[in-house]
Amino acid sequence: MIRVLFFAQLKEQLGCEQLDFPSAGIGNLADLKAALTAQGEQWQPLTQTNLMMAINQEMADLEDSVADRDEVAFFPPVTGG
Amino acid sequence: MIRVLFFAQLKEQLGCEQLDFPSAGIGNLADLKAALTAQGEQWQPLTQTNLMMAINQEMADLEDSVADRDEVAFFPPVTGG
Amino acid sequence: MISVQTQDFSLAEEYQALTQGNQTDGAVVTFVGLVRDFNQGNQVLGLSLEHYPGMTEKALAKIVQQARAKWDLGRVRLIHRVGDLHLSEQIVFVGVSSKHRKDAFDAAEFIMDYLKNDAPFWKKELTDKGPVWVAFNDKDKAAKAQWTVTS
Amino acid sequence: MISVQTQDFSLAEEYQALTQGNQTDGAVVTFVGLVRDFNQGNQVLGLSLEHYPGMTEKALAKIVQQARAKWDLGRVRLIHRVGDLHLSEQIVFVGVSSKHRKDAFDAAEFIMDYLKNDAPFWKKELTDKGPVWVAFNDKDKAAKAQWTVTS
Secondary structure, three states, X not given: OEEEEEOHHHHHHHOOOEEEEOOOOOOEHHXXXXXXXXXXXXXXXXXXXXXXXXXXXXXXXXXOEOOOOXXXXXXXXXXXX | OEEEEEOHHHHHHHOOOEEEEOOOXXXXXXXXXXXXXXXXXXXXXXXXXXXXXXXXXXXXXXXXXXXXXXXXXXXXXXXXX | OEEEEOOOOOHHHHHHHHHOOOOOOOEEEEEEEEOOXXXXXXXXXXXXXXXXXXXXXXXXXXXXXXXXXXXXXXXXEEEEEOEEEEOOOEEEEEEEEEOOHHHHHXXXXXXXXXXXXXXXXXXXXXXXXEEEEXXXXXXXXXXXXXXXXXX | OEEEEXXXXXXXXXXXXXXXXXXXXXXXXXXXXXXXXXXOOEEEEEEEEEEOOOHHHHHHHHHHHHHHHHOOEEEEEEEEEOEEEEOOOEEEEEEEEEOOHHHHHHHHHHHHHHHHHHOOEEEEEEEOOEEEEOOOOHHXXXXXXXXXXXX
């Protein structure tokens, strides 16, 4: 399984904070995002532009590989400081 | 008279902190500097390069006019902060 | 010293930690970010700061490491608060000591510019029109970009 | 607030003066310059700061005015000590508050860069080789020059 986390307004839009998603067939972040979005209408917020992603708590891109037991996060551009 | 002040190492080199100098014949800072230097060997430190000057407590150049009762200062480049 | 915390911090204590027993650094630059009353067109009453525990600390450590690689720095302290904050409360602290002032100024500004782009914090402002997630500011992207151009 | 003084200053008090009752400024940058142990090849034990009373205050006021003309600043505080100072003692303080951090960073650095060139202070260091007048640093001239190029 892949542990998937959502933060800030994305978390509110999805109505979901975290979930475990089957890693079968998931090669990279793009695959994971597509598989999540395919679950239904309520996952459309994942298609918004400018979303940021992390794999195992490091910033990542859609092409980066994802493996079983990885921790993946999707979130809006950061606004701290 | 022109009130003339010296600071820092220039003051030590000249052995003089301030003096009143006759304003007759003094048109600008260059004139004043030349007249001071002409007083004798001990005034040679005034010919060193990079000396800074002020007239009435504002930074000034050799071409700037000096008049009777002005306060003029000669000093090395500043090193505060 | 890097800390992500709910409690407030003291500039005086941070300055003490930057300077005590430190005879080699002649320059100390500090930055404090505070909750201000007006942002992106809204009257702000307070804000709530969410973050990504675990990743936040790693991201901040990486930013400080990048700053140390670019400049000759003495001590660096970085604190970011999370949770609910009221108007005028302190949000973030960066303190840098160094031998020369330019290194301290550049590093402190660099750390803030990178933090604004790379550290997983999100601000939700409580405004007179209700809660509003703060939008990313493109000026922050430009501020980060300048460091790769001029280096 | 601009002050030329023999007595020490407190960063905590200065920060208080920059922020108290100030809800509009979200950014505060401070710089403190201290007597450090090694400068221009000499072991420093302390220093003596001479200045040009009267002109000093005018020069500092002009520098702050120049900074205010370039950036949107809230409060600005500038303190420079004179007289005899020991190792690790505080020499100079600049504090700037503003709505946006870049203005505060730029203004604080600008004020220091201009002070280093235009304010009539002279440092005599007490070193292990005896008293030495500090030589003007060409890096300070370059630091000032950058502001007219990039503005």
